[in-house]
Amino acid sequence: MSAPNKSYDPVEVQALKPEEIDRVRDEALAAIAAAGDLAALREVKTAHAGDRSPLALANREIGALPPHAKADAGKRVGRARGEVGQALKRRQEELEAERDARVLVEEAVDVTLPYDRTPGGARHPLTTLSERIEDIFTAMSWEVAEGPEVEAEWFNFDALNIAPDHPARSEQDTFFVRGPQRDGAPGRGDDDETGVVLRTHTSPVQIRSMLDRELPVYVICPGRVYRTDELDATHTPVFMQVEGLAVDEGLTMADLKGTLDHMVSSLFGEGVRTRLRPDHFPFTEPSAEMDMVCFVCRGASVGNPDRPCRTCGSEGWIELGGCGMVNPKVLVACGIDPERYSGFAFGFGIERMLMFRHNVEDMRDMVEGDVRFTRPFGMEI
Template sequence: MQQQVAAAKEAALTAIENASNVTQLEQLKPDVLGKKSPLRQLMRLLKDLSAEERPAAGALINEAVAEVEQRFESRLTLLRDQELERRLALEKVDVTLPPPHRCAGSLHPLTLTLNEIVRIFVSMGYEVATGPDIETEYHNFDALNILPDHPARDMHDTFFLAPGVILRTHTSPVQIRYMKSHRPPIAIIAPGRVYRVDDVDATHSPVFHQVEGLLVDKHVSFAHLKGTLTEFLHAMFGRDLATRFRPSYFPFTEPSAEVDVQCFICRGKSSECRICKGTGWIEVLGSGMVHPNVLENVGLNPREVSGFAFGLGVERFAMLRYGIPNIRCFYENDIRFLSQFRARV
């Protein structure tokens, strides 16, 4: 066994020394240190030895493997240093060359989209309100009529930081905090990051951006909601596009509606449109009249005031606006992608 170990070790060390560059050495690694290398294969012979011989033989093999590993790493470091020295010797710097051109910065497409959304609503008289990303379950769920035993809780996969403390799943908690500290009339939008346990794919991310809106005053009706959102969508996508409201369900609004805008690519004339999937419509918003329970939770009398709320995803609007097929593009910091958006800082 001792002679076999010595022979296998010597062969491995010789092969390592004969490698003349990093590529050759890295290709050699499986042959000298891999599971099927001669040294590793000797481990299989231990079962044929007596119980007294086995520990010493095993230690001998391990020492040989350790020596080969050390020689491999030192040789790899040496070859890398030699290659770097050769490359540096060949490279020359022309000190007379002018410095590289400084490219002008540009805003991120999400920032551009969010700024446009905010601009439109501010022009309609809304104020911008913000709130913490780390929220209590009360503000994120309970105050919004999503009680602990409510089935709507299953719609949210939530990041829990501590008992009763979470990363907010929507920006609706901002509305609760604002209504508790302000009296009607209230007209706000709440932009910000939100967090949900979600697998990353072409249209989903565990971190994304929302803008939610709220208007509370006397005699607010669904007609006001329709007028506001229709005006917003026309300003965002063009006044020649139709909009429609479909009945839906949200625990914090009643009645509730999904809002669609006519496909601005095919105008409903193509069954193969990749944007609307041939339906002619694109879902862009969720909305509804503020639920009476939500108003009561913030100390308002639903018999005296009413309101509407809505929410939209900034990433979705940016993808529609710029024809971006994959949400991952927003977070990869690829300058080739980002440089296409030329609005300057």
């Protein structure tokens, strides 16, 4: 048996020759320096520092060397691999810094630009005013009632003591969905004998409330109504209305006046006086028109040419709407004993109240959908 070959020279292994290791190292360093981005650097790392790279394969050859030759060969290969590893780390840091600097430039956000280039929306003032009125009455324990906008003629006219020959029931004033049938007595609600209309007021909701609810009844009825009016500065064929109804034992005109005074002061400010003027409506008896003192001039423009008021026309008063005690015939139509119960009702146009409250001069501004009109009212909740 022969002794170990202690004279074996490791430089005779091609992969471990000093010049070969230097060549492989220099190729790796040149490839690292030429890598233009992180993706290219990852490919260079795999080719020159991966498990199948020339330096890794040379490192495997060290295991076949005799013990006394392994140390010198390991130092040469380890030194070369260390230089390649350090070069990879430095180049990666450089490329990452270049990438971050580029991202800061390409994806920069200019915080000095206007933040409101997309204008904010706004709720329509008719909606917010309607909800404010609802809040006033729900705070007094009233309920909010709603009803259909396509309504039976019986609910819209007959139950409200509006006679068949009343001008309001003509096609010149009312939108009919199905024509009225006059060959017999008017029917009740869904009966085929009654016509169908787009409701001309929210009073049908009052009728439905008296039919469906237990007494006493205290309801506020906001909603959209329809009339055959031309669209101009003071009229529109579709508008918002709010009506109130109270039916209980012992109600009087004093209760009506106190309720409306509270509503007016809540909407227009404390100290705004009101008055009732006699009038006539088929569904209330007695009936009245309600006026409030002009909230702009507070009556100071009356007889004073030096202080004219455009809001009230220097009359000192502004007409709000109609009101009165519920006609006993309406109570009877809803099955309520007028000898025991009485009630009061009122109705106001929300557009008209908005015009007074915010000095809106043209009603068409409310329906044309121009955000320049709605935006100044803001996002009131």
